[in-house]
Each structure stands twice: as C-alpha cells, then as structure tokens.
Amino acid sequence: MRSRLGILGAFTGVIVVGVLLFALVVALRQTPRAFSIGVQSAGAVVTLKDGQEVCQAPIDVPAGGAFDRVRVRLGTFSRPGPPVALTVHDASGATVARGFLAGGYPDITEQTTHALKLDHRIAAGTRGLRVCLENRGSNRLGVYGNGDAAASGSTAKLDGKAANVDVELVFERAPRSYGSELSSILDRAVLFRSPRLSSALYLVLLALLVAAAIGGVAVALRGVSAEDAPPPPPERS
Amino acid sequence: MSRLRTVPRPLLGLLVAVLALGVAFTLVTPYLQAPDENSHFGYVQYFAETGQLPGTKPGAPGFTTEQYNASLSSNSDQAAAQKDVPMSWSKSAFEQFRATERGYTAQQRKDAGGPNPASSNPPLYYLIETPAYLVGKGGDVFTRLELTRLVSVLWVLVTTIGAWLLAGELFGRDRLMQLAVAGFTGLAPMVLFVSSSVSPDGMLYATWAFALWLGVRLLRRPLTLRAVLALFAAVGLGCVVKATSFALFPPAVVAVALALWRERPELDLGRVVKVGAAAAAGVVFTLGIWVAVSRLNHQAAAAQVGVVSSGQFNVREFLSYLWQFYLPRLGFMSDFRSVAPTLPFWDIEFKGSWASFGWLEVLFPTWVYFVLLAVSVAAMVGAFAGLWRDRVRIDWRVAAFLAVVVLSLYAGLHVSEYRQLKGGASNFFQGRYVLPLAPLAAAALARTIAWAPQRLRGQVVGGTLAAFVVLNLFSLGLILQRFYA
Numbered sequence: 001m002r003s004r005l006g007i008l009g010a011f012t013g014v015i016v017v018g019v020l021l022f023a024l025v026v027a028l029r030q031t032p033r034a035f036s037i038g039v040q041s042a043g044a045v046v047t048l049k050d051g052q053e054v055c056q057a058p059i060d061v062p063a064g065g066a067f068d069r070v071r072v073r074l075g076t077f078s079r080p081g082p083p084v085a086l087t088v089h090d091a092s093g094a095t096v097a098r099g100f101l102a103g104g105y106p107d108i109t110e111q112t113t114h115a116l117k118l119d120h121r122i123a124a125g126t127r128g129l130r131v132c133l134e135n136r137g138s139n140r141l142g143v144y145g146n147g148d149a150a151a152s153g154s155t156a157k158l159d160g161k162a163a164n165v166d167v168e169l170v171f172e173r174a175p176r177s178y179g180s181e182l183s184s185i186l187d188r189a190v191l192f193r194s195p196r197l198s199s200a201l202y203l204v205l206l207a208l209l210v211a212a213a214i215g216g217v218a219v220a221l222r223g224v225s226a227e228d229a230p231p232p233p234p235e236r237s
Numbered sequence: 238m239s240r241l242r243t244v245p246r247p248l249l250g251l252l253v254a255v256l257a258l259g260v261a262f263t264l265v266t267p268y269l270q271a272p273d274e275n276s277h278f279g280y281v282q283y284f285a286e287t288g289q290l291p292g293t294k295p296g297a298p299g300f301t302t303e304q305y306n307a308s309l310s311s312n313s314d315q316a317a318a319q320k321d322v323p324m325s326w327s328k329s330a331f332e333q334f335r336a337t338e339r340g341y342t343a344q345q346r347k348d349a350g351g352p353n354p355a356s357s358n359p360p361l362y363y364l365i366e367t368p369a370y371l372v373g374k375g376g377d378v379f380t381r382l383e384l385t386r387l388v389s390v391l392w393v394l395v396t397t398i399g400a401w402l403l404a405g406e407l408f409g410r411d412r413l414m415q416l417a418v419a420g421f422t423g424l425a426p427m428v429l430f431v432s433s434s435v436s437p438d439g440m441l442y443a444t445w446a447f448a449l450w451l452g453v454r455l456l457r458r459p460l461t462l463r464a465v466l467a468l469f470a471a472v473g474l475g476c477v478v479k480a481t482s483f484a485l486f487p488p489a490v491v492a493v494a495l496a497l498w499r500e501r502p503e504l505d506l507g508r509v510v511k512v513g514a515a516a517a518a519g520v521v522f523t524l525g526i527w528v529a530v531s532r533l534n535h536q537a538a539a540a541q542v543g544v545v546s547s548g549q550f551n552v553r554e555f556l557s558y559l560w561q562f563y564l565p566r567l568g569f570m571s572d573f574r575s576v577a578p579t580l581p582f583w584d585i586e587f588k589g590s591w592a593s594f595g596w597l598e599v600l601f602p603t604w605v606y607f608v609l610l611a612v613s614v615a616a617m618v619g620a621f622a623g624l625w626r627d628r629v630r631i632d633w634r635v636a637a638f639l640a641v642v643v644l645s646l647y648a649g650l651h652v653s654e655y656r657q658l659k660g661g662a663s664n665f666f667q668g669r670y671v672l673p674l675a676p677l678a679a680a681a682l683a684r685t686i687a688w689a690p691q692r693l694r695g696q697v698v699g700g701t702l703a704a705f706v707v708l709n710l711f712s713l714g715l716i717l718q719r720f721y722a
Contacts, residue, residue: 011699018707022714031722038315038322062326152312178722188326188721192268192311194379209261213706216254221699223246224412
C-alpha cells in the first residue's frame with residue numbers, strides 16, 4: 001500500500017509553498033502604473049518644433065487611477081533632447097498640474113521613456129482631462145504614439161488642430177504593491193463580463209474554484225494511495 | 238449513480254480539479270482575449286442566429302454589429318496582442334454599452350456572414366456550441382460568450398479522460414501513472430486556457446486524446462473490426478473539428494497495417510477488405526457527411542489541407558526553414574524571417590505550448606520558461622532512457638504508431654508554415670498547435686517520474702501535480718495583472 005500520508009504530504013507541501021509564494025508576489029511586487037489610455041507606440045506621430053504643443057484629450061481617470069507623473073516616449077532625432085513642459089488641464093481648461101523635463105536627454109534608442117513628475121496629484125475619477133506636451137527648446141521633438149483609433153474616445157491635437165493620432169501616455173504614481181491594488185484590479189476585472197458580480201464575490205468565486213482544484217487533486221491522490229502499487233516489472237536477464 | 242461509482246475515484250477527483258480551473262480561466266480571461274476567439278465566437282454567433290455557415294456572403298462584415306460594438310466598448314480589439322494596452326476600465330462605458338445593447342434589433346446580432354478567419358473551419362465544434370449560445374439569447378453578448386466558454390471547458394474533461402485511458406494502455410492499470418498522465422495533460426495551463434475559450438482547439442485536443450488511445454488499444458489487443466471503425470471514426474470526427482486532424486490518417490493506417498501484419502500467416506485478402514471497409518465506414522459516417530454537406534453548400538471541406546498540399550516545394554529550402562525554426566541561421570542560408578524575437582521554437586512553440594495567454598502576449602518572466610525547459614528536457618531524456626531500458630519488453634508497434642503521430646503532426650505544421658512563408662504570408666506555427674500531443678508529453682513526464690524508487694513515486698507525482706496547480710494559479714494571476722493592473 002502506498003503511503004497516503006507521504007503522497008498527500010508532498011502534494012500539500014508544494015501547494016502551501018506555491019500559495020505562499022503567490023501571496024508574497026502579490027504583496028511585494030510593485031507597479032508604478034496608475035492607468036494608460038491604451039496607446040502602443042508605432043513611432044513618432046507628431047514632430048514638435050520650438051514652441052509647438054500637442055495635447056491629448058479627453059482623458060478620464062478611472063477608479064484607483066490617481067496619478068502624479070506621466071510617462072511619455074520621445075525621440076530627439078539624434079540630438080540632445082529639448083526641454084519639455086507638460087501641463088494637465090481639467091474639463092474647464094484650468095491648469096491643474098505641471099511637469100517639466102529638463103533638456104539634454106538622449107534619443108529614444110538610449111532612453112525609451114521619460115517620466116515627468118507633476119507638481120500636483122490628480123485624483124481618481126477626474127473626467128475630461130487634457131494633457132499637453134510643449135517643446136520649449138530649439139531642437140525638434142518627436143512624440144510617440146499611434147493612429148487615432150488607438151485610444152477610443154480620445155485624440156491628439158497639434159497647436160489646436162486635429163492631428164488624427166493618439167499620443168502614448170502612461171499615468172503613474174509612487175510604486176504600490178499589487179496587493180494594495182487588489183480592490184481596483186477586481187473592480188476592473190468584473191467589467192465587460194458575465195455574470196455580473198461584485199468584485200468581492202468575484203474574488204470569492206475564484207478562490208473557491210482554486211480551492212476546488214486543490215481539493216480535487218487531493219481526492220485523486222488519496223484514491224491512488226488507497227490502492228496497492230503494481231508489482232515492479234521483471235528484471236532483464 | 239452506479240455508473241459514477243465505476244469511474245475510478247482518482248479520475249473523478251482529477252476531473253473536478255480540471256473543471257474548476259477551466260471555469261476559473263473562463264472567468265478571468267477578458268472578452269475575446271484568447272487566440273482567434275473573436276473569429277470563433279463570431280462563427281458561433283452567426284451560425285446560431287442564422288443557421289448558415291459564415292463566409293458565405295462576400296462583402297458582408299465578418300462580425301456582427303453587436304460583437305463589433307462590444308469590442309469597441311471594451312477595447313478588446315486594441316488590447317489584443319498589445320501587451321501595454323489594457324481592456325477598458327470604465328464602468329460608465331460598460332453601463333453605456335449594456336444600455337445601448339438592450340436596444341439592439343435581432344438583425345444587429347446577425348448582420349455578418351462575410352469571411353472571418355475561422356470561416357474555413359469545419360462546423361462540428363460550432364454546432365455543438367450553438368445550444369449554449371441560444372440558451373443565453375435573452376442575455377447580453379458577454380453572457381453568451383461565458384456560456385459558450387463553459388461548454389468549451391467540457392472538452393478538457395474529455396481530453397483528460399482520453400489521456401487516462403491512453404495511460405491505461407501504455408502503463409497498465411497503474412492508477413498512479415494514469416493519474417500522472419491525465420493530470421499533467423488536463424492541468425497543463427495552455428490546455429486549460431485554450432479549452433476554456435471559444436475555440437475548436439479544445440475539442441481537437443479531446444478527439445486526438447481519444448484517437449491516440451484507440452490507436453494504442455488497437456495494437457495492444459486482437460484486431461477487431463469494431464476497433465478499426467472506432468479509430469477511424471475518431472480520426473474522421475477530428476477532421477470535422479479542424480483540418481489538423483488529417484495528420485492522424487497516416488498513423489491510423491500504420492496502426493491498422495501493423496495490426497494486420499501481426500495476424501500473418503493467417504491473414505487473407507478477405508480479412509484485409511473487411512478491415513478496410515470498417516476503416517472506410519468510420520470515415521464516411523463522420524468526415525464523409527461533412528464533405529457531402531460542404532459540397533451542397535459550395536464550400537471547401539478542408540481548406541487548410543489545400544495550403545499544405547499546394548504550391549512549390551523545394552526540399553533544400555524546406556530543410557533550411559526547418560533548421561532556422563529550431564536553430565540559429567547559418568550564414569549561407571536564405572533568411573526565413575520569423576516574428577519570433579529569438580528562435581521560433583523557443584518563442585513560438587515552447588512558450589506557446591506551456592504558457593502564453595491572451596493573444597499570446599501574456600508571458601511569464603523568461604526564467605520561468607527556462608525552468609519549464611529543464612523539466613521538458615528531463616522528461617524527454619527520462620522517457621527515451623525508459624524506452625531503452627524497457628526495449629525488450631515494450632511493444633515496438635505502439636512506439637512506431639506514436640512516433641508516426643508525432644512526425645505526421647509536425648510535418649503537417651512545418652510544411653504549412655514553409656508554404657505560407659514562401660507565399661509571402663506571416664508565420665503559421667503556434668505553440669497550441671502541438672498540444673494535441675499533450676497526452677504523449679504527459680506520458681513522457683510520467684515515465685521519467687517512474688525512474689524514482691517505487692516507494693517515492695507517489696510523492697513525486699503528488700508534488701508534480703501540485704506544481705501544475707500552482708502554475709495555473711500564477712497563470713490566472715498573470716492574466717489579471719496584464720489586463721487590469
């Protein structure tokens with residue numbers, strides 16, 4: 001008879017270690033990302049000369065998406081990057097936050113993105129924002145993004161005129177663990193899905209399913225250990 | 238209930254586990270965020286709403302207004318395969334879509350019929366999905382998607398049972414080994430993920446698992462006409478699920494030929510004719526029906542087979558392509574460009590067969606795949622070493638059958654990709670396309686574990702099954718993190 005205790009012990013041991021590791025990853029692994037408008041850059045979509053400005057609007061800050069920095073992708077045409085001013089405007093047009101990137105940074109092949117820290121934090125739930133990037137230097141600046149369909153419901157304008165593109169903008173705040181973001185993650189995960197569940201019920205359901213999986217394998221192993229092991233094959237002469 | 242009692246308890250427990258994880262994947266994978274799920278769901282929707290096969294109305298859109306608008310609202314089309322693009326997080330957009338959808342007419346749920354990438358697939362899988370779609374007709378599109386996904390999950394249970402039965406033939410009624418093979422198959426993250434999406438691949442894995450079992454069974458026992466009929470019916474059914482299953486014909490023929498060879502010198506022509514007739518009957522009453530229906534509908538019965546069999550074929554070029562799939566290109570070779578960042582075998586086949594979710598952009602850190610590579614290599618080495626150790630005892634007919642299965646599938650996939658690349662199209666090979674062989678890979682891993690001392694084998698199997706469950710837990714977490722964090 002196979003050792004039931006040994007088999008289930010090995011199974012349980014690995015499960016416990018695995019679940020603990022999972023919990024550790026969730027608790028310790030951090031992300032600075034608050035949200036993005038979902039633009040994956042395909043290249044520089046606008047080129048800003050000295051004094052030109054590109055703005056992306058409207059942008060709604062989702063629940064849990066409060067941010068205090070904006071990450072952008074910039075190209076400098078192999079020259080030292082010009083200073084860049086970032087402004088965030090609310091729906092009425094008032095400036096609610098500013099950020100600045102000092103000049104002299106390298107081209108995109110050496111530094112793919114830049115995070116511009118804002119002087120004010122923008123709260124979750126804020127709607128109708130307009131985020132603008134202005135070239136404050138003499139060198140040209142390539143702002144990366146994609147076609148206008150990339151960010152549904154939002155678009156970029158160059159000096160107030162439709163540019164028919166979307167700028168890649170990733171909104172960040174101080175890194176937080178996935179665990180601390182769990183509530184927001186679940187709130188988003190229950191959207192565009194059926195059945196309609198609250199985020200708490202969704203989490204409970206997933207936990208129950210994982211528990212059922214663990215229980216099912218445990219029952220299976222228990223059933224195997226209850227049977228005699230087959231005799232070993234005869235040795236070759 | 239008495240029938241349930243005849244199902245071995247280890248298998249029952251395992252099926253509960255596989256079903257639970259499969260359902261979890263249906264609930265975690267976002268709207269249409271599985272490979273080609275938009276095409277497959279579009280096929281089901283059009284078929285269920287109109288009773289007609291898609292792709293029969295040139296000029297019509299490939300997807301209905303409802304599916305298209307749901308994709309727009311949820312950002313699913315933008316998110317597909319773009320790892321930095323999330324699904325929509327907007328509750329107001331979700332509520333707005335649902336309010337709009339309530340006003341949709343019946344026409345907006347069926348105004349497609351144009352070509353979609355899945356429309357050349359045979360209809361069996363989609364026919365089976367249709368009742369689930371219709372049950373959800375009073376609900377929104379997300380309800381119908383979830384219901385069709387739940388039906389799809391049932392196929393991974395069938396795959397698991399097929400693997401259990403196959404292991405019973407390969408290892409005798411050793412419940413531990415059967416549990417290992419069935420468990421490693423049914424709990425493989427990609428098998429679960431693909432089977433829990435709307436995709437004929439889940440049903441394909443199930444038909445292959447049974448075809449493998451029936452082929453080995455045919456060789457292990459005295460040849461009967463019923464066994465031949467069953468094997469070729471499984472092959473024919475597989476072909477009505479997806480054209481990939483045409484790769485089962487060569488090994489099925491080999492299996493029958495080897496079984497007949499065993500009967501000589503008593504074998505006579507009459508026997509051969511009867512066996513041939515049984516094989517033909519198995520195919521005629523499965524694939525044959527679909528061929529007849531497709532002819533009546535003026536559709537190709539197996540469009541993908543045409544890709545494999547048509548076009549130019551240069552052996553040296555093909556060998557060059559094959560080399561470059563698995564190894565770095567040598568200077569004198571023409572460049573068969575791939576979308577893979579490094580080697581196609583590594584980036585596409587290996588990662589894609591173990592764990593790549595969403596539209597294949599959702600990946601673990603690279604070191605995880607190196608660990609899985611070590612496990613895979615150990616399984617292969619252990620399995621071949623086991624074959625060598627048992628070479629006097631093993632049935633070489635069974636080994637030959639299984640070898641032909643593997644070679645036939647890989648030959649079909651590689652020739653298809655070679656021809657597509659030559660024709661200017663992009664890569665064809667995907668890791669999930671080799672998952673019909675998951676029961677064999679699982680058997681290899683189980684055979685490697687059998688090297689452990691008898692008294693420790695149970696613990697090793699238990700620990701390995703636990704590792705599979707944990708890998709699935711991390712996979713679910715990875716999907717949530719990718720789309721919602």
